[in-house]
Amino acid sequence: MNEIMNLNPVLLIAVPIGLAMLVPILGLMSSKIVKWVPVVGFLFNSVVSLAVLPRVLNQPIIVKIAGFAPPFGINLVAGPVGMFLAALIAVSGFLVAVYSLDYIHEGAAEKYHILFLLLLSGATGVVLTGDIFNLFVFFEILCISSYALVAYLGNRSGIEAAVKYLIQGAIGSSLLLIGIGLLYGQFGTLNMADLAQNITSFSEPSVFVPMILMVTGLGIEAAIFPLNAWLPDAHSSAPSSISAVLSGIAIEVGLYAVIRVVFTICHVTGSFFVFLVAIAVVTVLIGEMSAFGQKNIKRMLAYSSIGQIGLILFAFSLATEFGVSGGLFQMLSHTLGKVLLFLSAGYMIYRTGSMEISSFEGVGKKMPWTALFFTIGTLSIIGLPPFAGFSSKFLIIKAALAKGDLLYILLMGIVLLGTVIEGTYFFRVVQVIYFKESNNKTEPEGPPVSGLISMSVFAILVVLIGLFPNAILKILTTAASELLNNLEYIRSVLG
Amino acid sequence: MKKGVSIILLLILLWGVVAALSEMPFGKAKLEVAGHYTDYGKEDTGAANIVTSVVLGYRGFDTLGEVTVLFLACIGLAVVLSTLKKQGCGARQTPSLILNTGFRFLFPLILLFGTYVFMHGHLSPGGGFQGGAVIASGFVLMYLSVPKIKRLNHFVSTLFESVGGLIFLVIGLIGLKLGSQYFLNNFLPNGEFNTLLSAGIIPVIYIAIGFKVGSELSKIIDVLLEESE
Amino acid sequence: MSFLQNYAYYTGAFGLILIGLFIMMTKRNYIKIIIGLSILETGVNLFLIAVGYISGGTAPIFSRSGITAEKMVDPVPQALVLTAIVIGVAVLGMALALAIRLHKHFGTLNLLEIREQRW
Numbered sequence: 005m006n007e008i009m010n011l012n013p014v015l016l017i018a019v020p021i022g023l024a025m026l027v028p029i030l031g032l033m034s035s036k037i038v039k040w041v042p043v044v045g046f047l048f049n050s051v052v053s054l055a056v057l058p059r060v061l062n063q064p065i066i067v068k069i070a071g072f073a074p075p076f077g078i079n080l081v082a083g084p085v086g087m088f089l090a091a092l093i094a095v096s097g098f099l100v101a102v103y104s105l106d107y108i109h110e111g112a113a114e115k116y117h118i119l120f121l122l123l124l125s126g127a128t129g130v131v132l133t134g135d136i137f138n139l140f141v142f143f144e145i146l147c148i149s150s151y152a153l154v155a156y157l158g159n160r161s162g163i164e165a166a167v168k169y170l171i172q173g174a175i176g177s178s179l180l181l182i183g184i185g186l187l188y189g190q191f192g193t194l195n196m197a198d199l200a201q202n203i204t205s206f207s208e209p210s211v212f213v214p215m216i217l218m219v220t221g222l223g224i225e226a227a228i229f230p231l232n233a234w235l236p237d238a239h240s241s242a243p244s245s246i247s248a249v250l251s252g253i254a255i256e257v258g259l260y261a262v263i264r265v266v267f268t269i270c271h272v273t274g275s276f277f278v279f280l281v282a283i284a285v286v287t288v289l290i291g292e293m294s295a296f297g298q299k300n301i302k303r304m305l306a307y308s309s310i311g312q313i314g315l316i317l318f319a320f321s322l323a324t325e326f327g328v329s330g331g332l333f334q335m336l337s338h339t340l341g342k343v344l345l346f347l348s349a350g351y352m353i354y355r356t357g358s359m360e361i362s363s364f365e366g367v368g369k370k371m372p373w374t375a376l377f378f379t380i381g382t383l384s385i386i387g388l389p390p391f392a393g394f395s396s397k398f399l400i401i402k403a404a405l406a407k408g409d410l411l412y413i414l415l416m417g418i419v420l421l422g423t424v425i426e427g428t429y430f431f432r433v434v435q436v437i438y439f440k441e442s443n444n445k446t447e448p449e450g451p452p453v454s455g456l457i458s459m460s461v462f463a464i465l466v467v468l469i470g471l472f473p474n475a476i477l478k479i480l481t482t483a484a485s486e487l488l489n490n491l492e493y494i495r496s497v498l499g
Numbered sequence: 500m501k502k503g504v505s506i507i508l509l510l511i512l513l514w515g516v517v518a519a520l521s522e523m524p525f526g527k528a529k530l531e532v533a534g535h536y537t538d539y540g541k542e543d544t545g546a547a548n549i550v551t552s553v554v555l556g557y558r559g560f561d562t563l564g565e566v567t568v569l570f571l572a573c574i575g576l577a578v579v580l581s582t583l584k585k586q587g588c589g590a591r592q593t594p595s596l597i598l599n600t601g602f603r604f605l606f607p608l609i610l611l612f613g614t615y616v617f618m619h620g621h622l623s624p625g626g627g628f629q630g631g632a633v634i635a636s637g638f639v640l641m642y643l644s645v646p647k648i649k650r651l652n653h654f655v656s657t658l659f660e661s662v663g664g665l666i667f668l669v670i671g672l673i674g675l676k677l678g679s680q681y682f683l684n685n686f687l688p689n690g691e692f693n694t695l696l697s698a699g700i701i702p703v704i705y706i707a708i709g710f711k712v713g714s715e716l717s718k719i720i721d722v723l724l725e726e727s728e
Numbered sequence: 729m730s731f732l733q734n735y736a737y738y739t740g741a742f743g744l745i746l747i748g749l750f751i752m753m754t755k756r757n758y759i760k761i762i763i764g765l766s767i768l769e770t771g772v773n774l775f776l777i778a779v780g781y782i783s784g785g786t787a788p789i790f791s792r793s794g795i796t797a798e799k800m801v802d803p804v805p806q807a808l809v810l811t812a813i814v815i816g817v818a819v820l821g822m823a824l825a826l827a828i829r830l831h832k833h834f835g836t837l838n839l840l841e842i843r844e845q846r847w
Contacts, residue, residue, distance in 0.1 A: 012675060014682045018668060021567050025664040028657045069560040070674070071681035072543070076535055078560040112581045118574050122567065129564065137808055141564035144815045145571060151822050152575030155829070163829045164842055166579075167758065170826060174765050174819050175752060181772050181812060182745065186516070188805070189523040189779040192530020209518035216515065505753040509746050516742060525734050526783035533780070533802040537788055540803070549788035549800065553807040565811045572818030579825040623791060628814060693790065719821050723828070 008055040013082040020045045020125035024118045031114045042101035049094035060087045075195035081134035084483035089131040097124040103458035123149040127257045137194045153246045154238045165237035172234045180221030186214040197497035206270040215270045226258030229287040239306035244350025251309040252343040267487045280321035287314030288422040300359045312338045319400045326403035328484035337392035344381035344462040348374045351451040368438035377459040382430045384466045392466045395473035545689030545698040546621035555701045559683040573715045594644040602644040609637035617709030621698040627705040631712025638717035656714040663711025737778035744771030758837040769816040780805030
């Protein structure tokens with residue numbers, strides 16, 4: 005145990021990449037072992053990240069790559085935020101990999117597993133790195149593997165969605181790179197802590213312009229309001245296991261990067277947050293209202309992700325300790341809940357052969373476990389006790405009330421209205437699943453064991469976190485103070 | 500309408516960028532980090548080419564990501580194009596005598612030049628990526644002139660691709676295990692400055708990258724070409 | 729005049745960036761959008777290289793004697809551009825592969841005619 009705790013966090017990135025490069029060689033020998041590679045990789049990552057997590061709560065681990073001290077070399081910052089998200093990515097990655105064992109049976113399965121490994125190692129790289137250009141590189145790994153996975157099934161909608169996603173994503177990464185270039189030109193450094201130290205005021209045009217460029221570029225991946233046109237198509241066209249990862253992890257990693265730029269590098273204060281809160285509220289309303297009209301289950305879940313991202317951004321833009329830890333908590337409960345929803349919807353779609361919500365009539369009797377997991381996910385996303393979503397939404401409401409400003413309370417009301425809309429359309433699906441008799445007499449069978457195991461672990465996690473939110477609240481408050489207090493961050497990196 | 504909106508957006512972008520650029524005049528002196536690289540890069544990494552010492556020494560982790568991106572592109576292309584049904588090959592012009600003779604004469608030279616470029620990456624302009632691109636251009640010439648049967652062997656290219664990347668990673672992990680405990684640490688002696696066998700792990704990594712990039716770029720062209728036939 | 733002399737590279741780089749963005753935002757033919765993307769990436773790379781230039785500087789390589797560290801240009805943007813080019817190649821490759829698939833599925837590359845999925 006002690007040895008695992010002392011492992012270097014760089015392995016969280018290096019091991020999945022190495023395994024991905026090993027897959028083609030293994031594929032030449034035997035095609036059966038290939039699908040176990042992501043399982044092994046993310047089991048390793050889960051164990052390491054969960055073992056290291058308690059250690060970084062006291063003192064962030066600064067990993068100097070190649071032994072050069074920051075700001076001269078690239079460094080990883082395994083702080084509370086980074087390790088918390090890395091652990092979340094690793095655990096969900098492991099469970100989705102288990103689910104994929106039997107779910108992925110068409111197409112080039114070997115390449116699916118490579119892309120899946122690289123997608124999540126890119127995400128892990130983004131949350132752990134302490135260098136802005138390195139963040140760009142890992143962000144591109146994340147984006148390019150998402151483009152390929154959206155097109156994985158090779159059908160008309162998949163290709164169309166991937167084309168749209170690629171065009172918008174490519175513009176986003178170019179804007180991000182221009183922003184990085186502008187910052188480098190002025191401050192001569194790419195290290196995030198060093199940049200943060202050199203930036204005294206974010207409102208000068210020389211800092212504000214690159215910040216807006218970077219936030220826009222990253223915001224496309226995070227699907228913040230005017231930049232989210234690609235999301236519903238992309239998330240509904242991918243295989244369900246990938247939709248789960250894209251909705252549950254990829255967009256949150258994008259949002260993490262936005263938050264890192266805004267909080268740590270530029271150390272924004274004051275009126276810019278009001279702007280962010282306004283955008284967040286619009287994102288919530290647009291997402292939830294579009295989801296309301298959907299007849300396709302995966303599009304509905306994708307739009308609901310936009311709403312959830314808006315809620316998370318709202319919590320972060322409160323810029324108080326409660327708000328930021330509420331946002332991180334909402335990230336956790338959204339990941340668990342939305343991945344669970346996509347995974348269970350995946351087998352419901354597979355067995356009924358249709359993505360239309362109306363075709364799920366009677367699924368509750370034919371596939372009782374899958375329907376139960378879907379319902380648990382629904383209740384958690386809506387935010388009913390005793391599920392994880394309740395605790396996180398409660399924390400966010402508390403944070404908005406603690407602001408004491410009438411404006412925030414008003415906006416919180418609008419966000420709650422979004423939650424009510426969310427509840428309506430989710431309950432409609434649950435009603436179809438349980439209370440409508442199907443005319444169709446064929447017997448759809450339940451999912452295979454691997455799928456059941458993975459979904460039940462997610463469901464158990466959702467319930468456990470809902471029942472004992474205090475267990476992770478300490479991690480969240482430490483993480484929130486890392487984000488809010490960038491002097492602490494600078495000191496721990498630069499010494 | 501659409502054009503008007505885009506022009507307005509681009510003008511706002513231009514205005515913002517001009518405001519930001521006024522703080523950074525063209526051609527101003529180096530700042531802290533770059534100055535450190537040119538002053539101490541020689542001693543720190545042993546490479547005469549400071550760009551190489553940045554690419555594989557100070558910012559080696561970026562390069563690992565970069566190698567991964569190229570690997571990813573190769574896999575992604577194969578995924579996007581794999582499920583297509585192969586259509587009958589269209590009539591293809593037979594290559595002319597000039598192309599065939601030129602290919603036989605130039606192909607070994609191109610490979611030799613590519614190898615030179617990636618082996619001398621730490622001494623002169625160039626490196627693994629550039630050398631790999633030169634090698635891939637040789638393979639493009641081959642695709643133009645040789646009929647399909649004699650194409651690149653997929654088994655060999657897969658092997659080069661994976662082994663090249665794995666060598667990079669394993670070298671990094673050896674650095675993590677040996678002595679100083681840093682990932683990608685230079686654990687080989689720096690050798691005599693400005694000679695072929697210097698700069699520790701840098702030439703080893705660049706040779707691995709050269710093979711990898713060469714086979715990957717050739718494979719990308721191969722996959723795209725197969726579809727167009 | 730002195731503005732152009734001082735900012736010629738920036739002007740050129742941002743000229744390319746704006747042209748590329750304009751093409752990507754207004755054109756509806758997928759191949760033209762890919763061309764726009766390529767121009768945009770070239771512009772960004774040119775901008776990064778221009779950021780690293782130092783008046784009277786030379787290539788940062790100690791291959792000949794008599795070259796001192798003071799005369800060298802900034803090596804970092806050159807390393808960044810190397811990475812950015814490779815990433816650009818990867819994105820362009822993906823875009824072109826998707827173009828082949830798009831044409832096989834829909835028989836057209838005009839994105840206005842390919843609109844099966846709507847909000």
